[in-house]
Structures are given as structure tokens and as C-alpha cells.
Amino acid sequence: LPGLKKLPRSFYLRPTVVVARELLGKYLVRIYKGQRLIGTIVEAEAYCEGDPASHSYIGRTKRNDVMFWEGGHLYVYFTYGMHFCANVVTRNAGIGEAVLIRAVEPVQEIDVMIRNRRASHSKKSAVELTNGPAKLCQALCIGRKENGIDLLGKEVFILDAPRLPSSSIRTSTRIGITDGKGKKWRYFVKRNGWVSR
DNA sequence: TGGACGATCCCCT
DNA sequence: GGGGATCGTCCAT
Numbered sequence: 706l707p708g709l710k711k712l713p714r715s716f717y718l719r720p721t722v723v724v725a726r727e728l729l730g731k732y733l734v735r736i737y738k739g740q741r742l743i744g745t746i747v748e749a750e751a752y753c754e755g756d757p758a759s760h761s762y763i764g765r766t767k768r769n770d771v772m773f774w775e776g777g778h779l780y781v782y783f784t785y786g787m788h789f790c791a792n793v794v795t796r797n798a799g800i801g802e803a804v805l806i807r808a809v810e811p812v813q814e815i816d817v818m819i820r821n822r823r824a825s826h827s828k829k830s831a832v833e834l835t836n837g838p839a840k841l842c843q844a845l846c847i848g849r850k851e852n853g854i855d856l857l858g859k860e861v862f863i864l865d866a867p868r869l870p871s872s873s874i875r876t877s878t879r880i881g882i883t884d885g886k887g888k889k890w891r892y893f894v895k896r897n898g899w900v901s902r
Numbered sequence: 903t904g905g906a907c908g909a910t911c912c913c914c915t
Numbered sequence: 916g917g918g919g920a921t922c923g924t925c926c927a928t
Contacts, residue, residue: 786921788910
């Protein structure tokens with residue numbers, strides 16, 4: 706992906722639903738042991754202040770602290786006793802908002818991603834490599850240590866790409882939540898096979 | 903100090 | 916389509 710630049714800080718400081726929508730089509734890059742694991746973001750959800758479904762709804766705690774950092778950091782949380790999920794922090798410091806990355810389409814080092822998910826992926830389709838928030842974290846080696854990483858650094862970052870036409874973007878309510886229903890803050894690429902169900 | 907539960911995934915039916 | 920795995924976080928005793 707020669708010539709593509711990292712998204713600047715200013716990209717992340719904008720309203721969270723705008724960031725969620727515009728992250729579609731961008732390249733999520735993970736540098737791990739000298740390898741460049743890359744996937745195109747195809748599904749994302751916005752979590753805003755005043756939203757009962759957001760981890761930040763209860764206020765600032767040790768767990769959700771990174772959500773309140775300046776936009777352009779990575780908030781990684783642990784859930785269900787075994788899974789990690791990755792979020793892009795948005796807006797200015799002191800505001801607890803973020804975008805959950807729910808799915809990516811593998812682009813580069815796909816064989817490494819298969820190996821990272823080997824235990825459970827042995828006889829599954831290519832789609833199941835990264836069609837969910839915890840699956841893509843496993844495929845890209847994103848875990849507890851990556852919580853709080855600066856997306857303008859060298860370990861995890863996002864490369865710019867042309868904005869997708871609005872005709873290729875769809876919206877829906879968010880997945881797997883009970884509070885805050887009705888908000889159509891899930892964005893995904895129409896007809897892309899890696900979008901979760 | 904304890905218990906309820908979760909922005910999920912996988913395997914089984 | 917349903918349930919079990921599995922444990923950190925948070926709040927109520």
C-alpha cells in the first residue's frame with residue numbers, strides 16, 4: 706500500500722458517528738514481530754456519551770479510562786472471560802467516546818492471521834478469520850498490552866484511503882446490546898462478505 | 903468479600 | 916438456534 710498516509714490526529718477528534726462511518730474502507734495495520742498485518746475496515750459501531758450501551762456511561766473508571774483520552778488512541782477491553790475487542794477513541798481528551806471495530810477484510814499477511822487463529826479456525830472459511838470484533842483481535846494479535854496505544858505510533862495505526870461512496874455504506878442498530886437500542890450507529894460496507902451477522 | 907453479568911465465539915443439535 | 920466457556924469489573928453488602 707505505497708503512498709498511503711496514517712490518518713492524522715484531526716480525523717479522530719471529530720464527532721464519533723462521523724468517524725465510525727468514515728473508518729469504512731480505511732486500512733487497519735498491525736505491526737507484530739516485523740510483520741505488517743493489514744485489513745480493510747468494513748464494519749464499525751459508534752459509542753457516545755449519554756449512551757446506556759457505552760462502557761463510559763457509568764463515568765470514568767479504571768477499565769474505561771482510555772475512552773476518555775484524546776482521540777486517536779486504541780481502547781482494548783476484555784470480555785466474556787476470554788475475548789478482546791478493539792476500539793478507536795474519538796474526540797478531545799475528557800470525552801468518553803469510541804468506535805468499536807467489528808470486522809475487517811484481510812489484505813496482507815493472511816497466512817499469519819490464519820496461524821494466529823489456528824486453534825479454532827482449522828477447517829473454517831476465509832470469512833471467519835476476521836468477521837467479528839474478537840476474531841479480528843485474535844487474527845491481528847491485539848490484546849491487553851495494546852490498550853492505550855497511540856494510533857499515530859508504529860505498532861497499530863490506520864492508513865487513509867479514498868472515502869467510500871455513500872451508496873456502498875449501510876446503517877443499522879448495533880449488535881449484541883440491550884440498552885441504547887434504536888440508535889442506528891452501526892455502519893458497514895454493503896455486500897461485503899466479512900461483515901458480521 | 904461476593905455475585906451478577908457482559909459491545910463474543912464456538913460447537914452441538 | 917441454543918447454551919457453555921471463563922474471568923475482570925463493578926456495585927452492593
